[in-house]
Amino acid sequence: MKIVVCAKFVPDATADRRFRSEDNTVDRAGVDGLLSELDEYAVEAALTVKENGDAEVTVLTVGPEQAADAVKKGLQMGADAGVHVIDDAIHGSDAVATSLILAKALSKLEADLVVFGMGSTDGGMGVVPAMVAERLGLPAVTLGSEVTVDGTTVKIRRDGDLASDTVEGTxxxxxxxxxxxxxxxxxxxxxxxxxxxxxxxxxxxxxxxLSGDQVGQAAAWTEVVEVTARPPRTAGTIVADEDGSGAAQLVEFLSTNKFL
Amino acid sequence: MSFVETEERRALRAAVSELGHEYGYAWFTARARKGEQTTELWQEAGKLGYLGVNLPEQYGGGGGGMADLSIVLEELGAAGCPLLMMVVSPAICGTVISRFGTDGQKQRWLPGLADGSTTMAFAITEPDAGSNSHNITTTARRTADGWSLSGRKVYISGLDVAQAVLVVGRTEDAKTGRLKPALFIVPTDAPGVEFRQIEMDLISPDKQFSLYLDDVALPTEALVGSEDAALLQLFAGLNPERIMASAFAIGIGRHALGKAVAYVKDRQVWKAPIGAHQGISHPLAQVKIELELARLMMQKAAALYDAGEDLAAGEAANMAKYAAGEACVRATDQAVQSLGGNGMTVEYGVASLVAAARATRIAPVSREMILNFVAQHSLGLPKSY
Incomplete structure (x- = not known):
């Protein structure tokens, strides 16, 4: 079986993340990047399948030069090979264009099982797996909290707020x-x-x-018009209970701010 | 000479750091305060191959060197989990056995030391010998089936978690009749082996013991390598010990500095965070410089050792150990000072580092013994004792 994990290189969430002022895209050069933490679960899932059967795991990434680090991390964890799609024209691609590039690469790789994380820690849209499945004409079994692969059957448990679904695909x-x-x-x-x-x-x-005009910022379906930094944290209200009125003050604060 | 760390070493650093942070100092001290051990972390690090990075690949090790092993201990320490037995088990014992052991000894012990399933302690210090290893009185007598070992050792770390202990003793030279050093691998559950915990005023999961060896019967193959190579063996083991002791101290120092820096960035009493005040920032900057310098010397010692330059590595390893102990003491002290009253609380977890840091100035070789070494060997000054 050929398993391909789609892995994204993202800016380190613990670092100071920024947007580029010239085109409002994520600044990937100015901060340290790494394999998206959520994609580590995808790599682990693929490696578990490999350990329980006969499979080859390839890590696929689309991104700038430093994105090779995301592939490298997957290889260090135990994947067998890597593919890095890199092209200046890709800069600024939206989820739709990203899914196009990934779908093309996955066809070329002849993947039997494509594994994604639940979303990236930078964009966070979580739509790319479904878009890729649509483009490839494959079933999408998404957001698995528990995964079992038995022969050609993939079974997942998807946890919702009210119930857990068991979803199966071939x-x-x-x-x-x-x-x-x-x-x-x-x-x-x-x-x-x-x-x-x-x-x-x-x-x-x-x-x-693929040609450059099919992807990139110019081909994106949406445009980030403006980026505003999060306002600095302001000091909160401290309720000092000096005369036993603390509880009343607290209730007053919560109700005025409509927290209650 | 390159100061650029290889991609593999950077990856090792990052992976170990992540593992160490998963456990963290709060977990580490909670274990220590309850008198418990840190076995899970030891085992997990062992399974990932981090404890045996320096041991030969054919015996389950990583095929790397002391430079790699020191990265592991430094990063675990910086994450708040300095595993003291790394100094002993893979570094001293693993090195001695892989360099001087017989094939049988390598096969018997190295795979376990490499994956952490075996921990081996090291016993050299004696009540009446201290740092003077020439006065060692633990003696092995030849018997019909091997050896009979008797003697007493003190300040032996980790006997409670060790399956075996590498004991520095002496044997009678067959020709001259004089006593000469010899190293023996002694199972901790062998009849005649007893150990008792020495109560220490240290918050550490690693305990210290007195070891009593009373006519311990050992097979012939308990003697490491050849009978004549013991001094060489000893010195081969002591350089890794000093490099790792440096890594232990630097890790603790980095952990303390990290906590202090995070605190002073956040703590605000007047208009700006207290870290903006030079009375706070300069001493921390000094600590940063001293830790970096100590680390650089440790890296030099490790590089020399890995290049097979035992003699040059000896000098560098001693200097690194000196510098690391001093920097570690300064770092923890300044961390406490930076946190003020909070620095003495259990919650902030820096006061508990002070005694551990203090010990890095003493063990495994005291500051004074290093100064003796440098005065005599590096400067050519007369021997004082």
Whole structure:
């Protein structure tokens, strides 16, 4: 079985994240990036399938030069190979264009099982798995909190607020997993040392028979018109209970602000 | 010479740091206060191959060196989980056995040391010998089936978690009749082995013991390598010990500094965070410089050791250990000072680092013994004892 994990390189959420002033896209050069934490669950899910059967795991990323780090992390965790789609024309692509690039690359890779995380930690739209499935004409089994692969059957548990669904599909299909699905492994020392020797291919848009005008910021269906930084944190109200009226003050505060 | 850390080492640093933070200092001290051990972290680090990065691949190790192993301990310490037994089990014992052990000894012990399923303690210090290893009185007598070992050791770390202990003793030279050093691997559950905990005023999950060896019967293969190579073996093990002791101290220092910096960035008493005041920021900047300098010397010692330059590594490892102990003490002290009264609370978790930091100036080799070494060997000054 050929498993492909779609992994995104995102700015480190613990760093100071910014947008570029010239085109209102995420500043990827100015901050350290890494494999999106939510995609680590996807890598783990793929590696678990591999350990329980015969499979080859490829990590696929679309992104600028530093995005190679996301592939590398997947390889260190235990994936077998990597593909990095890189092209200047991709800059500013929206989810629709991203799904187009991924779908082309996945066809080329002849993936039986495509695994996504539940969303990226930067864009956070969580729509790409469904879009890719639509483009490939494959079933999408999404937001799995528990995943079992038995032969060609993929079964997930999807937890909602009121109920948990059990959803089943047959390979080939697109799977996305939630952050409840597993506990992503740390790269072992052997994994770290072996990663360097694993094959990573670099593809351009031309390799995927795509042209620059199909993707990128100009082709995006939406435009970010304005970016405003989050206002700095202001000091909260401190209710000092000096005369026993603290509870009343607290209730007053909560009701005036319509918290109650 | 390159100061650029390889991609693999950066990845190792990041992975170990993440693992260490998953457990963290609150967990680590809670265990220590309850007198419990930190076995889960040890086992998880072992399974990931982090504890055996320096051991040969053919025996389950990572095939790396002391530079790699010191990264592991430094990052665990910086995350608040300095695993003391790393200094002993993979670094001293693993090195001695992989460099000087017989094939049988390597096969028997190294895979366990590499994956953490075996922990081996190290026993050199004696009540009447202290740092003077020439006065060691623990003695092995030849018997019909091997050896009989008797003696007493003190300040032996981690005997409660160790399956075996590497004991520095002496044997009678067959030709001259004089006593000469010899290293023995002794199972901690062998008849005649007893150990008692020494109560320490330290908040540490790693406990100290007195070890009593009373006619412990050992097979012939308990003696590490050849009988004549013991001094070489000892020195081969002590350089990794010092490099790792440096990593231990630097890790604790980084942890303390990290806590202090986070606190002074946030704590506001007048208009600006207190970290804006030079009375607060300058001492922390000094600590940062001293930790970096100590770390640089540790990295030099590790690089020399890994390049097979034992002699040069010895000097650098001693200097690194000195610098790391001093920087660690300064870092924890300044962290407490930066936090003011909060620095003495359990909640903020810096006061508990002070005693541990203080110990890094003493163990495994005291500041004074290092100064003796540098005075005598680096400066060529007369021996004082």
């Amino acid at each position: 390979l080939p299909l697109v799977l996305s997993v939630s952050d409840q699905a597993n506990e992503p492994r740390y790269p072992s020392f052997k994994g770290i040392m072996a990663a360097k020797k694993k094959p990573v291919e670099t593809w351009s848009l031309a390799d995927l028979e």
